[in-house]
Amino acid sequence: MKVRFKGKEYQAEGGSTVLDFLARMEGVEEDRLIAARLNGREVDLSSPLEEGSLELITWEDEEGKEIYRHTASHVMAQAVMELFPGTKLAVGPAIKDGFYYDFDLPEALSPEDLPRIEQRMEEIVQRDLPLRREVVSRGEAVELFRSLGQDYKVELLEEMEGEEVTLYRQGDFVDLCRGPHLPSTGRLRHFKLLSLAGAYWKGDETRPMLQRIYGTAFDKEEDLSAYLHFLKEAERRDHRRLGRELDLFSFHEEAGPGVVFYHPRGAVLRGIIEDFLKEEHRKRGYQMVVTPHLFRGRLWHESGHMDYYRENMYVFEKDGMEYVVKPMNCPGHVLIYKTRPRSYRDLPLKFFELGTVYRYERSGVLHGLLRVRGFTQDDAHIFCREDQLREQVEECLEFAFYSLRTFGFRDFEVFLSTRPEKSVGSDELWERATFALRDSLVELGIPFQVDPGEGVFYGPKIDVKLKDAIGRLWQGPTVQADFNLPERFNLQYTGRDNRPHRPVVIHRVVLAGIERFYGVLLEHYAGELPPWLAPVQVVVVPIADRHLDYANRVREALERAGIRVEVDDDRETVSMKVRRAQLQKIPFTLVVGDRETEGGTVSVRDRAGRDVRGVPLQEFTVKVAKMVEERVTTADWEG
RNA sequence: GCCGGUGUAGCUCAAUGGUAGAGCGUCCGCCUUGUAAGCGGUUGGUUGGAGGUUCGAUUCCUCUCACCGGCUCCA
Numbered sequence: 001m002k003v004r005f006k007g008k009e010y011q012a013e014g015g016s017t018v019l020d021f022l023a024r025m026e027g028v029e030e031d032r033l034i035a036a037r038l039n040g041r042e043v044d045l046s047s048p049l050e051e052g053s054l055e056l057i058t059w060e061d062e063e064g065k066e067i068y069r070h071t072a073s074h075v076m077a078q079a080v081m082e083l084f085p086g087t088k089l090a091v092g093p094a095i096k097d098g099f100y101y102d103f104d105l106p107e108a109l110s111p112e113d114l115p116r117i118e119q120r121m122e123e124i125v126q127r128d129l130p131l132r133r134e135v136v137s138r139g140e141a142v143e144l145f146r147s148l149g150q151d152y153k154v155e156l157l158e159e160m161e162g163e164e165v166t167l168y169r170q171g172d173f174v175d176l177c178r179g180p181h182l183p184s185t186g187r188l189r190h191f192k193l194l195s196l197a198g199a200y201w202k203g204d205e206t207r208p209m210l211q212r213i214y215g216t217a218f219d220k221e222e223d224l225s226a227y228l229h230f231l232k233e234a235e236r237r238d239h240r241r242l243g244r245e246l247d248l249f250s251f252h253e254e255a256g257p258g259v260v261f262y263h264p265r266g267a268v269l270r271g272i273i274e275d276f277l278k279e280e281h282r283k284r285g286y287q288m289v290v291t292p293h294l295f296r297g298r299l300w301h302e303s304g305h306m307d308y309y310r311e312n313m314y315v316f317e318k319d320g321m322e323y324v325v326k327p328m329n330c331p332g333h334v335l336i337y338k339t340r341p342r343s344y345r346d347l348p349l350k351f352f353e354l355g356t357v358y359r360y361e362r363s364g365v366l367h368g369l370l371r372v373r374g375f376t377q378d379d380a381h382i383f384c385r386e387d388q389l390r391e392q393v394e395e396c397l398e399f400a401f402y403s404l405r406t407f408g409f410r411d412f413e414v415f416l417s418t419r420p421e422k423s424v425g426s427d428e429l430w431e432r433a434t435f436a437l438r439d440s441l442v443e444l445g446i447p448f449q450v451d452p453g454e455g456v457f458y459g460p461k462i463d464v465k466l467k468d469a470i471g472r473l474w475q476g477p478t479v480q481a482d483f484n485l486p487e488r489f490n491l492q493y494t495g496r497d498n499r500p501h502r503p504v505v506i507h508r509v510v511l512a513g514i515e516r517f518y519g520v521l522l523e524h525y526a527g528e529l530p531p532w533l534a535p536v537q538v539v540v541v542p543i544a545d546r547h548l549d550y551a552n553r554v555r556e557a558l559e560r561a562g563i564r565v566e567v568d569d570d571r572e573t574v575s576m577k578v579r580r581a582q583l584q585k586i587p588f589t590l591v592v593g594d595r596e597t598e599g600g601t602v603s604v605r606d607r608a609g610r611d612v613r614g615v616p617l618q619e620f621t622v623k624v625a626k627m628v629e630e631r632v633t634t635a636d637w638e639g
Numbered sequence: 640g641c642c643g644g645u646g647u648a649g650c651u652c653a654a655u656g657g658u659a660g661a662g663c664g665u666c667c668g669c670c671u672u673g674u675a676a677g678c679g680g681u682u683g684g685u686u687g688g689a690g691g692u693u694c695g696a697u698u699c700c701u702c703u704c705a706c707c708g709g710c711u712c713c714a
Contacts, residue, residue, distance in 0.1 A: 109643080194708095195709075200642085203710070203711065204711085211643080240707095252705095257705070361713075364712095365710095475714060541673095545671060545672095546671080576676060611674060
């Protein structure tokens with residue numbers, strides 16, 4: 001039979017396996033092979049060869065990593081079964097950067113068990129057990145897993161369609177699995193178990209809680225250590241730690257979870273972000289508004305929030321009246337819209353607010369600044385005609401990208417989220433809104449993915465996710481088209497025809513929740529904020545007491561140029577003061593002693609430790625002021 | 640909310656049922672200092688909170704709060 005491989009056609013014998021064939025091919029390293037793609041299907045190396053086209057799957061392919069890690073999850077499952085007899089297996093897929101397996105265990109695992117399990121995995125690797133694929137009828141499989149007491153597998157089988165299923169066996173271990181897999185457990189090289197977690201069976205909180213073990217596996221040792229290094233790096237950048245170390249913000253048990261206290265330095269950074277937003281919105285024709293935090297419940301019934309969002313709202317009663325702490329700003333903006341008749345000539349009308357909202361979040365989900373209960377959005381509502389929708393959405397997206405780039409983010413991923421199950425409004429309205437968003441993205445040439453069912457209850461949305469310095473994605477701007485809100489509140493404008501018309505509302509945020517953005521920003525820069533964002537931009541270090549006067553003159557000169565500067569006048573050594581400034585991640589440290597005092601200069605040390613002496617004060621001031629003005633994203637003194 | 644873990648001085652962490660400790664920090668001296676820790680002393684704790692077991696609890700048990708890793712949810 002004929003087999004096509006890498007553009008050439010080969011004659012192959014019947015009855016041979018994929019591996020038999022590949023092993024004979026030029027440039028194929030047998031022990032690097034993971035699986036193969038035969039006529040478009042992913043198959044095991046041990047599969048029988050068929051006529052058609054054959055492609056390699058190696059570690060370099062995404063599928064290769066997946067298969068490799070999926071096998072790792074089977075090895076882990078076998079290890080757990082051996083160590084904890086009676087364990088019931090749930091599911092164990094490969095995920096981004098690793099794998100997990102969910103178990104129903106007779107006892108609770110503790111982190112100390114992970115090394116034991118890892119060790120047993122090593123042994124299984126040593127045994128070099130072949131992974132054998134087996135095709136059986138669904139009935140047989142049900143019988144097998146029932147006899148093994150594997151109830152979850154039985155449940156999975158009962159929900160599956162088709163009459164045949166595949167099993168994979170390695171030694172005594174058997175699992176229901178589509179495959180493919182590595183040819184044998186001996187092929188698994190570098191792996192590590194990372195953490196333990198609870199997880200509901202099928203992600204359903206009404207179903208049993210299982211124990212999940214997360215791990216990762218790599219082909220090469222250096223890739224594993226690079227990944228472990230990445231995890232360390234993420235920990236080093238943890239904004240919660242930076243917030244404490246840099247004295248930016250805190251949380252307090254006595255104040256309740258999920259509400260942030262910004263310290264003086266932290267408030268400076270927040271102020272810079274807010275000033276940026278106010279200025280940019282003003283430039284783009286937004287009108288700033290301010291609305292209260294507390295409304296009567298009535299408004300939220302009208303808006304639909306009480307029906308669709310109540311579990312997230314703080315609702316209480318006073319004087320027999322229902323009140324709501326606002327979880328969103330839209331109803332407030334609508335009230336302002338409705339204070340007078342609007343003409344088509346007023347549109348688009350763009351109301352912007354740094355609106356602080358409170359949303360009840362379940363206690364287990366709170367996470368530093370990234371997930372809080374009280375936060376401020378750079379929220380705007382654009383009231384426009386339907387024919388202006390696309391152009392307005394495009395403007396929003398451009399605004400968002402401009403802002404993110406200014407703050408130093410370069411890479412983005414864009415998602416279009418469609419109608420969720422729990423939602424208001426007719427199919428027709430949803431369709432129109434969804435198409436408007438899609439068209440804007442297409443018009444701007446922005447690549448995007450569709451996220452089905454992930455829209456908000458009142459409309460579809462575009463989400464922009466930003467990639468940080470170490471490649472993690474974070475939720476950023478969103479733009480939502482809403483035909484429902486205008487309907488509910490009976491919003492109108494007078495058209496050219498002197499008749500009432502219904503406007504469309506666009507909800508959009510640029511940096512989104514300021515708290516979340518703040519946290520992401522800290523992690524992105526690992527606390528080493530560029531000069532325009534750094535709460536303290538310069539620390540002046542006088543060498544001895546006699547240099548204090550000059551240090552203060554330097555400070556005043558810098559302050560006159562609008563630079564945020566402090567003098568470290570503690571009676572400490574220069575080394576100590578430099579160290580403190582470095583640990584505080586201050587962009588520039590100026591050491592001043594006799595030479596500087598005489599010459600009217602400063603010694604500049606930047607965060608990277610570069611040290612340039614004898615810089616004229618004037619030159620330093622101008623250069624830093626320029627860095628701030630230009631909002632550069634680094635703080636290197638030279639280069 | 641659920642599963643697991645953790646809560647000891649401002650921070651990082653010791654103390655396995657028998658009087659709660661270290662380093663750093665704070666404060667006070669001395670040193671007047673040239674680019675990431677000068678020296679000495681001092682201060683600091685209802686061991687997250689409440690209850691229980693015990694002659695005795697940081698340690699064991701129950702409840703509760705907060706935090707951490709996840710699940711679910713989400714800006």
